[in-house]
Each structure stands twice: as C-alpha cells, then as structure tokens.
Amino acid sequence: MSSIVIKNAAIVTMNAQRDIVEGELWIRDGVIAAIRPGNAQAENPAAPERFPQQDLPIEPSFRADQVIDARGRLIIPGIIQGHIHLCQTLFRGQADDLELLDWLKLRIWPLEGAHDAESLYTSARLGIGEMFRCGTTAIIDMATVHHTESVFQAIVDSGMRALSGKCMMDWGQDVPATLMEKREASIRESVDLLEKWHGKGDGRLRYAFAPRFAVSCSEELLLEVGDQARRHGVMIHTHASENRGEIALVQEERKMRNVSYFDHLGMADENLILAHCIWLDEDELDLIERRRIKVAHCPSCNLKLGSGIAPIPEMRRRNIAVSIGADGAPCNNNLDPFTEMRTAALIQKALHGPTAMPAQQVFELATLGGAAVMGMADRIGSLEVGKRADLAMIDLHKLHCAPLEGADVYAQLVYQARGSDVVLTMVDGQIVYEEGKLTTIDETTLLRDASQAINRVARRAGIVR
Known part of the structure; x- marks a missing residue:
C-alpha cells in the first residue's frame, strides 16, 4: 500500500x-x-x-x-485533452499556414505514412512529455495507420491515461499508398490491437476504434467499425464537420452531411466521439443532442487552419458533452491546455458577447467535460473521495x-x-x-531522438525542409 x-x-x-x-x-x-x-x-x-x-x-x-x-x-483535477494526435507531435512546424485538406494531403499524410516504429514512439513521448509539463493527465488520442503499438507502448511506459486507437483509412482521393489500407486488414488489425492492449497500464489505456473521417473511410468499413465497437463495448473516435470542403466531399459521395451519415450507419450514440463539429446544421445539432454523441472542441487548431468556430454555447445549452483538446502539434503548434481554455473562452465572446463561456464553464469542459467524453466521469475529472x-x-x-x-x-x-x-x-x-x-521520460534523450527522427521521416516522405 x-x-x-x-x-x-x-x-x-x-x-x-x-x-x-x-x-x-x-x-x-x-x-x-x-x-x-x-x-x-x-x-x-x-x-x-x-x-x-x-x-x-x-x-x-x-x-x-x-x-x-x-x-x-x-x-x-488533471486536465483532460479531448482530442490529440500523438503521432503528429514530431511534425510541429512542418505544416503551417494551410487549410485542412491541403494540410493533410501535402504534408501530414505523407509524413504519417513515413513513420517507422521508433519515430512514432519518439513522437508519442514528445507529446506526452509536453502535456505532463502542462498538467494534462488524460487524453483522447488518434494514432496513425501503422505501428500503433509504438504509441500504446509510449502511453504505458510514461504513465499517461489515454483512450486511443489505430487510425483507419481505406478510401479517398490523394491518400498516399503508405496509408491506404484494405478494409479487412484494417478491421483485423484494430481488433487485434484492442484485444492485446485494452486495459494495459493498470487500466490507464483503453481502446477506441478510430476511423479517420468519412472522407477516408468506405461505408463498409464504417459499418463494420460500428458493429465491432458494439460487440466489444468500446468507443469510436473520429472527425466530423471540421471544414466546409470536407463536408462537401461527404455530401457528394454519401449524399448526407457528416452527423446524419453516421446516424444513418447506426454509429450515432453515446459511444461516438466527434472531433471539431464546427459546421453543423440544426438537424445535426438535434441528432447530437438526442443520440448523446460526444464532442471534442479544438479552438486553436480550428483558428489556425481557418476552419471556423464551433457552436459550443449552443451545445452546452443542449447539455451536450463537450471536451477541449489541442489536436495535433502541427496544427496548433503547442499542446498547452491553458492556451486552449483561454482561446475557447475568447473566441465565443467575440461572437456572443463578454458573458459567453465564463471561466468556470470553460474549466469544467477541460476537466469534468473531458471525463464525460472519455466515458470516465465516475473515475476522473474532479477531486473527490474514491476517484483516481x-x-x-x-x-x-x-x-x-x-x-x-x-x-x-x-x-x-x-x-x-x-x-x-x-x-x-x-x-x-x-x-x-x-x-x-x-520523472518517467528522459528529456535529454528524447530531444536528441526527436531531431534524428524528424530528419529521417521527412527524407522518407520526400519533403524538402
């Protein structure tokens, strides 16, 4: 004891x-x-x-x-980051001043596809170390397509609490061959990872299926993800309605908007976490409220990529569970949750007046809100007897x-x-x-490893630096 x-x-x-x-x-x-x-x-x-x-x-x-x-x-209470890509921490400063789809296609996807197991482990430790220094104790993470075990190992080794999963991509234009998967292989690897890693680190690591977004996932893959998540009793973490161009692609291909499409597939329930949710119509807001879908708000990322401002005051009026996240380091460019809280408050005041998003409410989103979105409100998010x-x-x-x-x-x-x-x-x-x-990460070694890893990965991706 x-x-x-x-x-x-x-x-x-x-x-x-x-x-x-x-x-x-x-x-x-x-x-x-x-x-x-x-x-x-x-x-x-x-x-x-x-x-x-x-x-x-x-x-x-x-x-x-x-x-x-x-x-x-x-x-x-430890800060809970509602949406993170540990796999991207290594790419900080490599993809600035671009809109979302160009940011993905020209920089992030090629870099993610060039990761090796060691560089991914380094990227995850780099993000975790930064977040520990800033008071973050739990994250909702989306790994990349390959070498997911490196991210999980970094989470377990460091002592971070995390909901994380392998990114899934089997569809879409301009997806590099290094990330494009076969549907059956993507599902099989995801289930194998779940069975091996869910509950590791004395229960701190929990698995979530992580289809990237509707633009990069076939309908067959998404249907199978919904079925597997229900079968295993785990959550689904994906992106939705971040960018108008993304929404247009989904409407063109699937004939529906993002949230309506997920509802059509039977994925829309309290175990679905949607990152961003900026461009929602009234029907989608109704669906999120009615189905108890959870939302991860990423204010700094949404501003830097020029994506927009999510309707968080309206979501809170509807009692929708909302967390705050920094998203990946290359679209932010830091993982400081205090920066995210401040930004989350200020951007709403510009739209709705100075009384919108008061400080206590914002702090609630970063603690209790994050716990609710993770499905762990009974264990974390506040300092109370019996909680972790x-x-x-x-x-x-x-x-x-x-x-x-x-x-x-x-x-x-x-x-x-x-x-x-x-x-x-x-x-x-x-x-x-x-x-x-x-205390769980050697910073001197990590900084050396990070410099070596980004040079190696950028060369492999064919990106001139």
Missing part, C-alpha cells in the same frame, strides 16, 4: 458544489482517500473532520509514505498572475495561467512531472 498526503493546499475540487477546500488531500494506492479542511496533522489521518463526504476507511496506524507541501499553490488521483499543482505567484488578492480562481486558471505554471502532475497517484523535471 502506497500513500501520499498533499498538505496546506487550496484544492479546486470540481465536485457538485464546486467546493474549494483549504486543507489536505490524501491518496492511497492511486485513489483519493480523504479531503480535509484545515491543517490536520499528517501523522493523524484519522482526524474527525470530514469534507465534503465520508472518507474511505483509513486505519489509525496508517501513515503517509510521502508528504507534499503545497503551501501557496492550487491543486486542480489524477491532478496538477499550480503556482500562480508569477508576474503574469499578480495580484492574486480578490481574483476569481477560475478566471485565474483560464485567463491568466500558463502551462509553465504547473509544478507537479500526477496520474493514478504517480508523480510524472515535478518542479521542472519529468
């Missing part, structure tokens, strides 16, 4: 009452065992205070193996946050904080980043 107590903390619980507790947080075997107000002594974990609910049973003789002093710092110990510690005693007196904590986190203000990140009770140092 391992245990940690974080004392003298300001704990932003994100529980139903949105309590902010000044006190202690106890962790036992990766689970939050107690949250207590005041300065109860670490050597007396059986103190009578109970907040905000009954603690898990703690024996009087129970002692903490590690005590962390969080004086002057915030403890927040996924959390981050924030130091706001910086010039860009001062003065702190009288400021709303959610406004501080959304409008002022940066990823660089994170001083500790923990997943399942394991410290993966602390005071400037990753």
Whole structure:
C-alpha cells in the first residue's frame, strides 16, 4: 500500500458544489482517500473532520509514505485533452499556414505514412512529455495507420491515461499508398490491437476504434467499425464537420452531411466521439443532442487552419458533452491546455458577447467535460473521495498572475495561467512531472531522438525542409 498526503493546499475540487477546500488531500494506492479542511496533522489521518463526504476507511496506524507541501499553490483535477494526435507531435512546424485538406494531403499524410516504429514512439513521448509539463493527465488520442503499438507502448511506459486507437483509412482521393489500407486488414488489425492492449497500464489505456473521417473511410468499413465497437463495448473516435470542403466531399459521395451519415450507419450514440463539429446544421445539432454523441472542441487548431468556430454555447445549452483538446502539434503548434481554455473562452465572446463561456464553464469542459467524453466521469475529472488521483499543482505567484488578492480562481486558471505554471502532475497517484523535471521520460534523450527522427521521416516522405 502506497500513500501520499498533499498538505496546506487550496484544492479546486470540481465536485457538485464546486467546493474549494483549504486543507489536505490524501491518496492511497492511486485513489483519493480523504479531503480535509484545515491543517490536520499528517501523522493523524484519522482526524474527525470530514469534507465534503465520508472518507474511505483509513486505519489509525496508517501513515503517509510521502508528504507534499503545497503551501501557496492550487491543486486542480488533471486536465483532460479531448482530442490529440500523438503521432503528429514530431511534425510541429512542418505544416503551417494551410487549410485542412491541403494540410493533410501535402504534408501530414505523407509524413504519417513515413513513420517507422521508433519515430512514432519518439513522437508519442514528445507529446506526452509536453502535456505532463502542462498538467494534462488524460487524453483522447488518434494514432496513425501503422505501428500503433509504438504509441500504446509510449502511453504505458510514461504513465499517461489515454483512450486511443489505430487510425483507419481505406478510401479517398490523394491518400498516399503508405496509408491506404484494405478494409479487412484494417478491421483485423484494430481488433487485434484492442484485444492485446485494452486495459494495459493498470487500466490507464483503453481502446477506441478510430476511423479517420468519412472522407477516408468506405461505408463498409464504417459499418463494420460500428458493429465491432458494439460487440466489444468500446468507443469510436473520429472527425466530423471540421471544414466546409470536407463536408462537401461527404455530401457528394454519401449524399448526407457528416452527423446524419453516421446516424444513418447506426454509429450515432453515446459511444461516438466527434472531433471539431464546427459546421453543423440544426438537424445535426438535434441528432447530437438526442443520440448523446460526444464532442471534442479544438479552438486553436480550428483558428489556425481557418476552419471556423464551433457552436459550443449552443451545445452546452443542449447539455451536450463537450471536451477541449489541442489536436495535433502541427496544427496548433503547442499542446498547452491553458492556451486552449483561454482561446475557447475568447473566441465565443467575440461572437456572443463578454458573458459567453465564463471561466468556470470553460474549466469544467477541460476537466469534468473531458471525463464525460472519455466515458470516465465516475473515475476522473474532479477531486473527490474514491476517484483516481489524477491532478496538477499550480503556482500562480508569477508576474503574469499578480495580484492574486480578490481574483476569481477560475478566471485565474483560464485567463491568466500558463502551462509553465504547473509544478507537479500526477496520474493514478504517480508523480510524472515535478518542479521542472519529468520523472518517467528522459528529456535529454528524447530531444536528441526527436531531431534524428524528424530528419529521417521527412527524407522518407520526400519533403524538402
């Protein structure tokens, strides 16, 4: 049995009452065992205070193996990134100032197709390390077509919590031969990966089928994906309605808009995660609400690619589950969730006025919203007794946050904080980043590997750099 107590903390619980507790947080075997107000002594974990609910049973003789002093710092639920491509982190700076379909066809697809197993492992570690430094503890990831086990291995080795799956592509114009699959082979490999990796890393890695989008998947493939996902009880993660050109292609080929098409195929339910959802009509919004489809909002990516602004306030009015994600590094170009929160708030205010997307609501999307979209709201997303110990510690005693007196904590986190203000990140009770140092990833080796890998992959892709 391992245990940690974080004392003298300001704990932003994100529980139903949105309590902010000044006190202690106890962790036992990766689970939050107690949250207590005041300065109860670490050597007396059986103190009578109970907040905000009954603690898990703690024996009087129970002692903490590690005590962390969080004086002057915030403890927040770990940030959950709702849409990421770890396979693309290596391509940061390789595909700028392009619209979506050109970005894919001219740069990203050739680069993805040129990955080898080692370069993909490096790309995944690079993304995970950056996100750990910024307080991210869980991700919804879409790998590329080949070498998916490299991404899974990086997730397990690092300690990240992830919903991830092999990208599936068996259709479409201008898809390079290095990514084009046969439908039967794509399904077979996906199921094999699910059976081998689902639940690995002490349950932190969960599998999701990941057909890229309707433009690159045959109808037969999508029908089989829906059937397999239901058979295995797992989620489906894909893209939809990101770009007007993409929507036009789907309408031309399938005679329907994206969400309506997925509904027609029987895929539209609470286990479907759609990234982007910018250009939706009223019927599609109704479908997402009625079928309880989940949405991943990627504000910075959508701005950088000139794709548009998703109707998030309307989705929240309809109680649609929405998460926030950075998307891939080459369409962002960073994976800082604090940047995404700030951007998510500001772009809606430009359209709907300054009261749209208030800071607390945005922070909810990055924590509770991400947990709901992952299908893990009972395990992560808030700091409550019985939930997994996924959390981050924030130091706001910086010039860009001062003065702190009288400021709303959610406004501080959304409008002022940066990823660089994170001083500790923990997943399942394991410290993966602390005071400037990753604990599960060797940064010096990783930076060397990244430089070598991008040169190798770019040459193989025939891209002049």
